[in-house]
Amino acid sequence: MMRAYLVGRPPDRDLGFSYVAAPDYEGVVIGSLTLSQLLCFCEPVTLQALAEGKPVVLYTPGLPETPKNRALAASLASARRQLKSWGVVFTDGGQKRLITAEEARRMKQSGQIPGPGAVMTPLAREILEGSS
Numbered sequence: 001m002m003r004a005y006l007v008g009r010p011p012d013r014d015l016g017f018s019y020v021a022a023p024d025y026e027g028v029v030i031g032s033l034t035l036s037q038l039l040c041f042c043e044p045v046t047l048q049a050l051a052e053g054k055p056v057v058l059y060t061p062g063l064p065e066t067p068k069n070r071a072l073a074a075s076l077a078s079a080r081r082q083l084k085s086w087g088v089v090f091t092d093g094g095q096k097r098l099i100t101a102e103e104a105r106r107m108k109q110s111g112q113i114p115g116p117g118a119v120m121t122p123l124a125r126e127i128l129e130g131s132s
Helices: 035-039 044-051 070-086 101-110 122-129
Strands: 002-007 017-020 027-030 056-059 089-091
Touching: 002 044, 017 027, 027 044, 035 070, 044 056, 070 089, 101 122
Parallel strands: 002 017, 002 027, 027 056, 056 089
Antiparallel strands: none
């Protein structure tokens, strides 16, 4: 099981990670964010993990509800798009399986392909497409 640094509350569903609070982690799980955290995202551990190419997963039920203020709702949607553009993988904890770079390398060596509904980190996608 992959060790992940947990930001916020633990997700309600098992995402396949064991959570740690120390720097020795292989990825980051964002279990919840407040409105202000989402709008002004600057979580240092998460940004460092992205810079190092580690997987970062955001549990979408842990996001704040969309506000009735349309301008604020648009800003939150923009913040979500920004996180996705950085490589944060959004999941609701359903049946979608996250494929990390390490797992993608194993799959490529054994000739396997990801199943339907698999969610890949950007580096895993590159590896399976043959770029790395």
